[in-house]
Amino acid sequence: MAKTLIIGACGQIGTELVLALRKKYENETIIASDIRESIPDILANGPYIQLDILNRDEVRKYIIDQKIEHVYLLAALLSATAEKNPDFAWKLNMEGLFTILDLAKEGHINRIFWPSSIAVFGPTTPSKNTPQQTIMEPSTVYGISKLAGENWCAYYHSKFGVDVRSIRYPGLISYNSLPGGGTTDYAVDIFYSAKEGKEFSCFLGKDTELPMMFMDDAIRATLELMNADSDKISVRTSYNVAGCSFTPEKISEEIKKHLPEFKISYNPDFRQNIAETWPSTIDDSVAKKDWNWICQYNLTKIVSVMVKKIKIRKNLI
Ligand code: NAD
Numbered sequence: 505m506a507k508t509l510i511i512g513a514c515g516q517i518g519t520e521l522v523l524a525l526r527k528k529y530e531n532e533t534i535i536a537s538d539i540r541e542s543i544p545d546i547l548a549n550g551p552y553i554q555l556d557i558l559n560r561d562e563v564r565k566y567i568i569d570q571k572i573e574h575v576y577l578l579a580a581l582l583s584a585t586a587e588k589n590p591d592f593a594w595k596l597n598m599e600g601l602f603t604i605l606d607l608a609k610e611g612h613i614n615r616i617f618w619p620s621s622i623a624v625f626g627p628t629t630p631s632k633n634t635p636q637q638t639i640m641e642p643s644t645v646y647g648i649s650k651l652a653g654e655n656w657c658a659y660y661h662s663k664f665g666v667d668v669r670s671i672r673y674p675g676l677i678s679y680n681s682l683p684g685g686g687t688t689d690y691a692v693d694i695f696y697s698a699k700e701g702k703e704f705s706c707f708l709g710k711d712t713e714l715p716m717m718f719m720d721d722a723i724r725a726t727l728e729l730m731n732a733d734s735d736k737i738s739v740r741t742s743y744n745v746a747g748c749s750f751t752p753e754k755i756s757e758e759i760k761k762h763l764p765e766f767k768i769s770y771n772p773d774f775r776q777n778i779a780e781t782w783p784s785t786i787d788d789s790v791a792k793k794d795w796n797w798i799c800q801y802n803l804t805k806i807v808s809v810m811v812k813k814i815k816i817r818k819n820l821i
């Protein structure tokens with residue numbers, strides 16, 4: 505059983521990933537870490553260490569001393585936050601990756617997961633059914649950092665044999681954890697307004713179609729890729745995966761089927777400009793062929809689970 509460290513474990517994906525890994529493997533082998541001093545209660549069922557990925561010496565010492573074998577590196581600034589702080593976004597999104605890739609190159613780690621994003625695509629990319637390999641000219645700091653990261657992953661794999669695996673996640677929709685500063689965050693926020701009986705002010709226009717995915721699908725994709733035989737992995741930059749694509753108007757119509765009183769208004773801000781450069785639908789045929797990826801949640805199923813689970817969560821508080 506590989507001793508595993510999740511860096512950035514208290515975020516939207518990390519929270520769910522740690523829970524999924526602890527369900528599958530022994531809790532003691534799944535170590536959550538984050539820059540945050542305290543952890544969400546939901547992660548208190550196993551080990552936690554406060555680590556700043558930008559403190560290279562401390563991270564190196566911990567990974568070597570603790571004989572960590574697998575690392576999931578999730579700490580990053582997302583698209584909207586990164587546009588507000590480009591220098592720091594570049595530093596955080598790139599330096600941490602080099603620390604982990606170098607440890608693997610030196611033989612201290614034997615497998616890495618590092619997430620990329622649909623943000624690697626840009627305004628010149630074909631936006632419908634965006635292929636695995638296509639024009640990639642991102643126009644955001646976040647997208648530039650993810651594209652550079654993908655290429656560094658492929659480089660460390662081909663030059664040094666580093667086993668690094670990656671997925672270009674679409675916008676992720678979850679109920680156990682909140683999103684952390686992205687352009688797709690509206691698709692989670694909308695459920696809280698809907699459940700609270702408040703009108704939702706959407707920061708994207710009503711016809712802005714983006715690729716999205718339910719968190720359970722994203723976590724399953726991550727674990728399936730990490731468990732795939734190495735010889736099945738033909739892509740060492742990052743895999744396209746598709747869930748379902750929808751507009752704010754489409755998701756609000758689906759919510760109204762459960763909560764007929766729900767109201768939405770549209771007040772696009774700077775995130776609209778980002779969204780307009782991203783694909784609307786994704787071709788994930790390579791992931792399907794290589795490691796049998798298949799999505800299980802369409803919009804109807806996502807909305808029905810979200811409406812139910814967010815109610816349960818609110819009742820528990
Ligand atoms: P998030 O912002 O919710 O979580 C990031 C976590 O990293 C936070 O808990 C934060 O405290 C931690 N962190 C920040 N700085 C740190 C540091 N210096 N050292 C250690 N930890 C630090 O992000 P997320 O949505 O969970 O995304 C995780 C990864 O997945 C990111 O690389 C992101 O780009 C990628 N991704 C996410 C989505 C999505 O929709 N959530 C989509 C595509 C790609």
Ligand code: AKB
Nearest residue numbers: 582583621686687688
């Ligand atoms: C964001 O909106 O920044 C993220 C992403 C798609 O990478 N959710």
